[in-house]
Amino acid sequence: MIGNDIVDLNKANQDSNIFRPRYLEKVCSPEEIELVFSSSNAITTFWRIWTMKESVYKAFQRKFQFKTVFNPFAFVCQFEDSDSGKVSFKAHQLFTKTIQTEEFIYSEVINSRAKQRFFGSASDFLQKLKPELNLQSHPELTKTREGLPVLNLPNKTLAISKTHHGNFQAFQY
């Protein structure tokens, strides 16, 4: 399963005030709010939780083909260590890995089949894939009926998870 999410911290700080009344309560359980406030950096801890929930949401949306819903509460996060985490959704669980820099926070679902990731623009990503997949021409990113990104290749369809926020883009495949 694939699913990823990136948050541009500069943009997030401009667009969203997580300390706004009721903001955290719309997204986090009481236990998650406790994680946010007991950490050394409440803002980055919140966005770590957010990207964990989003990446797992995308993975399950692809698997179960559900329509777009906005229910961050249904995805319950636990931290294993500084970058590994576990997210529960109903009876299911997925593990995530988070990468943090000064500028962004990125989480993705850990996939046993050693999936790859690419940070950069869509055109650079497709450029990179062409030799990697031995393609004659540039592959094209399209969407499934549910709106999920896929790459149409001559003999198969390759599932892609993509995320874009502010100055940052990433692809998992």
Add this chain to the structure above:
Amino acid sequence: MTSEAIQERLKTIVKPYINNQENFEKLSKESDFINDLEINSANLVDIVLDVEDEFDIRIENDDMEKMTKVEATVEVIQKKLSQK
């Protein structure tokens, strides 16, 4: 309040968060916040809170999860207003 009037006020609320101006200008009942208006999901929380402030209502999770499209959002607002 009519659904048209609610939709007009909702349009003003979502404006700061949209990333697709063309689709914003032709916003309709069917518009999808994420797919059409290209609103980042992180900003959906801001939209829910802005809606709560603007209409002086409180939206629970069951209703919040429907708020990914204009029509469903207008319906949630209308329902909450009628319960006031």
